[in-house]
Amino acid sequence: MKKIILLTLSMLVIMNLQAQTNIDKSLTKDDALFATYAADMERTSYRWDQAYHFQFYKENKAISFISEKGGNLELAFIKGSEMRINLSEMYSEPVISSSYNDQVKYSFYPFVGIKVESTFLVYSSSIALQEVKIINESLSSEQIEILPYFMMDKNLKELKISRSGSFEFAINKERDGWMKEQSIPFAEHLFNIFKVDDNSAEPFAYDGKEDLLENYTTKDGKKLDNKRLIAFRLKLELEPNQEKTYKIIRGIIPEDMSAGLRGKISKLDHIDLDRFLTKRTQDFGRIPKLNFKNKDYQNLYASAFNLIRQCMMPPEGEASYNYYVFSREPKWGWGYGGQVFHESLVMLSYAYMDPVSAMNSQRVFMERQWPSGYINYRTGPYLNEQIEYNSQFTSSAPWFNYQNYQVYKISKDKVFLKEAYTSGVAFYNYYVANRDANNNGLCEWGAHAVLESVRDSRVAVWDRVDWPSNFESPDLNAMLVMEAKSLARMATDLGLDQEAGEWEKKAKNRTELINKYLWDEKTGFYYNADKKDLDFNYNSLEDLKIMEIIGFIPLWAGVADDQQAKRLIQNLTNPERFWRRFGVPTLSAEDEYYNPIGYWNGPIWVQWQYLIFRGLIDYGYEDLALELAEKVLDNVIYHLKKDHVFWEFYSADEYQAGWNKTYIWTGIVASFLIDMHEIEEARTKN
Secondary structure: OOOEOOOOOOOOOHHHHHOOOOOOOOEOOOOOOOOEEOOOHHHOOOOOOOOEEEEOOOOOOEOEEEOOOOOEEEEEEEEOOEEEOEHHHOOEEEEEEEEEOOEEEEEEEEEOOEEEEEEEEEOOOOEEEEEEEEEEOOOOOEEEEEEEEEEOOOOOEEEEEOOOOOEEEEEEOOOOHHHHHHOOOOOOEEEEEEEEOOOOOEEEEEOOHHHHHHHOOOOOOOOOOOOOEEEEEEEEEEOOOOEEEEEEEEEEEEHHHHHHHHHHHHOOOOOOOHHHHHHHHHHHOOOEOOOOOOHHHHHHHHHHHHHHHHOEEOOEOOEOOOEEOOOOOOOOOHHHOOEOOOHHHHHHHHHHHOHHHHHHHHHHHHHOOOOOOOOOOEEEOOEEEOOEEOOEEOOOOOOHHHHHHHHHHHHOOHHHHHHHHHHHHHHHHHHHHHOOOOOOOOOOOOOOHHHHOOOOOOOHHHHHOOOHHHEEOHHHHHHHHHHHHHHHHHHHHOOOHHHHHHHHHHHHHHHHHHHHHOEEOOOOEEOOEEOOOOOOOOOOOOOOOOOEHHHHHHHHHOOOOHHHHHHHHHHHOOOOOOOEOOEOOOEOOOOOOOOOOOOOOOOEOHHHHHHHHHHHHHOOOHHHHHHHHHHHHHHHHHHHHHOOOOEEEEOOOOOOEEEEEOOHHHHHHHHHHHHHHHHHHHHHHO
16 A cells, blocks of 8 residues: 655655655756646636746746746846846856745845845736845845846736836737637636835836846836836845845736735735645645655656646536646646546546545536436536537547546545446446447447547548548447446445446456457457458458557456467567657557657557556566656656656657647656556565
8 A cells, every 4th residue: 555644844845755865955957847837726716817837947038937828927137237137147047945836946146145045836826926035145245136027928008007016907818719619718808916015116117128128227117108028126235144035926817806906915915935835745745655766756756746736726617526627827728628538547646645636526527427427528617518429429538437446546435436436337338328339249439539539630540541430449448348347346345246247247248349359360459440340441451450559458458368468568569660769659650650749640648658557567567567657757757857847748759749738647657656666666575
């Protein structure tokens, strides 16, 4: 059983989660660190949520907190006639001492002997606070200026300076195409406040950064029309060992709620940011304690939980329970709709941190389930995406019962297990009743089958042969085997032995059909089969015998016998096909359609890698499983060091990634690390 630890306040940095004493406890731009920050669940609002990415690693950029659509918070420093903004200009670069899903603590030196210690907290979806402490560590008196500024790539509207000395202005955020189609609530017209907690601060406005650089020594910065950059100038004279602390606050809220924002911000000048650090320390104290020799794995482990936790949202709208979005920054429509079963595989990791929250995320599906058992393709607080197609409603790839049982194994919550079993039985029965058009015992993807199949673009068999509903699918049917097995295990744990036996029989019957019709002995692989005559010929001879990643899903589901597993492993470990530099591509590299950074025709999708990894372990191929994990984690770590985000997918062959960043489902790397650690511990004991 995993050991759950409780971190103490002395364990404030990310790497303390692993509690090793022989490593440097400071992180730099060269470390594998996820560096995007968003408000924690209890202070998050769907309509106007604003998150930030910490830019501390590009030489020609300022040390700043940036967003794609909401503006950037940056700092500049002046000593004498010299201004320093960009990272390359600083005397020393940032060193991070603590980083969680909503906050980061770091320090650097803009000039020799002048230290800056800063804490950045996304207090809520409306408010970001930055506490900046300037310390004179030199032996002489120093005069410097600090310029906190806010910048956008377009003019700030209705810009004015309030009686209290803060900037007030408006910005517009436009809905993307998906948001317009779905009509989800989204605040487009937003009121903003930018302020510092020092009444002596002088406000200035500039056309942009070039204007600031050219005119910072003059007083020509107070005209407010057509400005894109607003700043405060704070003058300091510090004696040796003297320090001065400022709070910088940015607020953003729908225009009709502006009075409320002013009131909230007025109370935050003296807020103690350390208490938020204490709360996050407690949250992270629940994850399993793993002692890594590899520093990159330590940082990856903590970063993965930061990512998942950050994407969790509180109950609102139709969601009576917490739910998740795919990404908080950048914020894009498709990723903001709500939950899907294939993204929910990440709950297998998140349950270690917050089992109640992971269970509640699954309950979002249950509470929206139809009496028939149907569950939406995507389910969010303001979305029930059903996508009717060919008189059917689109669902998601059936991983529902598998997820629920895995979460239960961590939570041990029998109330949840009973709820999940009742819901899961209804979902399974609905699915098999509506996805077996010819009643032959095997299922095909239904409704908008391309979306339902998860593999929704650049799929060799969909693009070259035909629509997925025309085929009996090895991945879908393997998933249904695992669904039945999971229901059997739930029934056993609930004392329903007769029902458990019935579910085992369903799993066995489907397994036999998969092996009879979807297995090809000649090539040692599983393929789609023509649902009409259950062979691999559709438009031409053997045109369905395309080697795709779906052929390995039967390993995860325990469908293959030992000889079949051996044949699959031969294909898996062939470097010309699937055993690529960074994992198992979604299409054999021998195929002419292969593209290692395409979409479903070559890249590495981390959740699917995890399923293959688990299959290898279950069949006794632990060394291969560990090698696969190391391949996959290599590219993920590279990008955490390069751009400090998690990506939707990764190249199979090069250090590349795409298409969407800060993507929740890659957080399942935490489960890789937990399982790898278990294997290594077991080997050490033996």
